[in-house]
Amino acid sequence: MSHPEEIATCVVTVTYGERVPLLARVLRAAFQCGARYAVVVDNGTPATSKKALVDLQNELGREAMEIIALPRNEGSAGGFHAGLRRVAQLRDMRFVWVLDDDNLPEENALSVLMDRWTQLGAHETDAMMCFRKEKRAYRKVLVRKTLHWVEPDAFFDFNLAHLWNGGKRRAHIEKGCIELGVAAYGGLWFARAWLDRIALPPERFHLYFDDYAFSRQIPEHGGRIWLCPDSRLNDIDISWQVNRDEIHPWLEPTTEERRIFCTIRNRLWLERPVVRSRSLHMVNMALYLGVKVIGANLGAMARRFRSAPVFVRRFRLIGRAIRAGLS
Template sequence: MTLLPLQDQTCVVTVTYGERTHLLAQVLRAAFRCGAACAVVVDNGTPRPAQEALASLQDEFGADVLHVVRLAENEGSAGGFHAGLAHAARLRDMRFIWVLDDDNVPEENALSILLARWKRLGADERNAMMSFRADKRQYRKVLDRKTLHWIEPDAFFDFNLAHLWNGGKRKAAIREGCFELGVAAYGGFWFARSWLDRIALPPQHYHLYFDDYAFSQQIPAAGGHIWLCPDSRLHDIDESWRANRRAIHPWLDSGTEERRVFCTIRNRLWLERSLARSLTLHRLNMALYLLVKVIAPNLGTMLTRVGSAPAFLRRFRLIRRAFRAGLS
């Protein structure tokens, strides 16, 4: 294991659940090859076999290198990363935190590239960095369109009728080959540990989805910056539940767990409501998004699956409940 210089030491924070330690092991080994000094793994209510596998990993790397924080039950990504970052905040000998999902395998130079770009940006701890994940559509759009990925006021899931008259999406700043972000997902987010003394930990009541955005958006709000670094690459070794969107929108797919759909919609609304400047425009964008992005593209599929009408009806009821919860 090759460590970065002492003054640049980085701690990985990740959360695992279910029977995923075979994925986690690949992530940890790759992160340590990159130069990470230690890792905090949150055991998010895993079953006994996974706990035993985690114990074996801790034996392999050493308890001083691999810290395991066990939660009695699965508290979702929000509760898991809240616990992991709280533990990492107490590791005062670590200067940086690198947040990874338990299926994000970094390339061998991913961490050293982040550090090098951070130094070229001025070695300023107000700057946070983000590794690139090719499976993330929002990051591919940033590179292709040079637009800012953020929670845009009055937009709903980035859909904003105002783009017809306000010039469209805001352009991203570009410095040293890195692209400005307004929010960041957990997987690949690298920042100075000192930020954990200044901003709130992920909101546990989100449970799943957009708790990473609620956490990361505090950095730009406090005068910092987040920079997407395309040359620092992670590879996802487990397929996202959103990957089937070409067949049918995941909100309407009966194979998508209801909890995922509910939390996605509710939590996004929680985020957006706090930034809305015009409630009327925000509501209009919500209605148009449902019509243009969810209903219209999938109308043919729904009509050809007549036998699935009760299932689609249940889904629309679920979506309505999620909207009500997000707006209440």
């Protein structure tokens, strides 16, 4: 079995707003897991958080944590772009462990990743991914054993072609790990050498799917990403998409419009390079919107009839985001 002390691992994370208390819990746990160093991107935090970050750096040790301060919030794309660019320069770090500032690792999260990586052959082309039970896509992977990737012609994984092509591709499973085609930032562990071969996260994405745009380069360049169910992270903050069973998050009146716009636009940016049939892609988009966004939420919208003006604005916003994503 490999142990954390045998493989120098650097954590890279991004924080913003007043989230340093969450970050502090995450970093303490990461170091207890065996991480050697941490690069923390201060994504335009207020003065109180800047002071809290310095206090945290003093607690953990300046030899263990460095802060990269951005003058304004550049979103996850800009933040992780800056953090990973810095990690690429740390030649004494062999591996990178990407964590969101609210991904709390369980005690053995890192050692389990390393153990499974060793069992898979200890190839630096293999990247590992922690399991987050709060992440719906990973729960589906465990149940269905299908490949989580950016499927050609699908829109948000919805593909009419599954009616005649046998459905989603089965995922390769080895040593208890399930292969992924893309991965989120939170929990991704990979060799630092990958940063010499692939592009950093695309800053123009600002928010959402920049992690998929970054991580999918690993299989595109001959590597593999493995989801490790036994290496667990717990999200200690609530996602804006958590109540999707009640109403689709794009229609939830309290959801920030920028989040919806970036989610839809960026997903289309992600999908466009793998579209083989533009007509099928457009049909899938129309069906997704008609069935999953409108049809499945008619009852919820009717119960919230006083929010009708909000729903009208949301549909207009969705239209703008689609046009931006296709342009």
